[in-house]
Amino acid sequence: MIKIIQLLADLYDCKADLNDVDLLENVLEEAASEVNAKIVRRITHRFSPVGVTVMLILAETHLSIHSWPEYGYAAADIFICGEGKDPLKALIELSEYIEPWAMEINEVTRTVGKARK
């Protein structure tokens, strides 16, 4: 059985330009790098008139960010398995780029394994 702590963060009143695709791609890459996670695929989508989604598939699960620039808001999901990989480190790295005025973090434990019959 493997326990994974997944972090779901709501980032409010962000200073960063949340409509900047390159910035948000870079933010997730830096967050992955911070915990030595390996990026295997990435997708990005820019919505009209505003809003960006970036998702990275990692060898260790995934990272995603969705932005609503009209609110200065972004939703970040940090889902990283692997011994010694601290999702909070990745989230702190991400927030240093995004510069939210406030952040709400939900922590969920995922248990990979067989059913507990």
Next chain:
Amino acid sequence: MIKIIQLLADLYDCKADLNDVDLLENVLEEAASEVNAKIVRRITHRFSPVGVTVMLILAETHLSIHSWPEYGYAAADIFICGEGKDPLKALIELSEYIEPWAMEINEVTRTVGKARK
């Protein structure tokens, strides 16, 4: 302010072949279709020796599934914004394909908007 209910489901002892990329892509597409969500991008990765990740960017945020076939386990994330879109409907549709023996669902409320100063 927009409230979004995000569901994180752990699916245990699944009957479906969790190493079947086509099946898992189809499962997420059907789940999106169940709630009339619009798929804008998709990525899939097959891990060696086993394991599959599929992620869909939706106009309404995202769906993802990661499988650990060696445990018969899959982790599904249902993150769908939009008036009247019930994430549980998407999850039920998904689970009808995956056929888990047991399921644990974590529900998280994301609040899109400005900081509550």
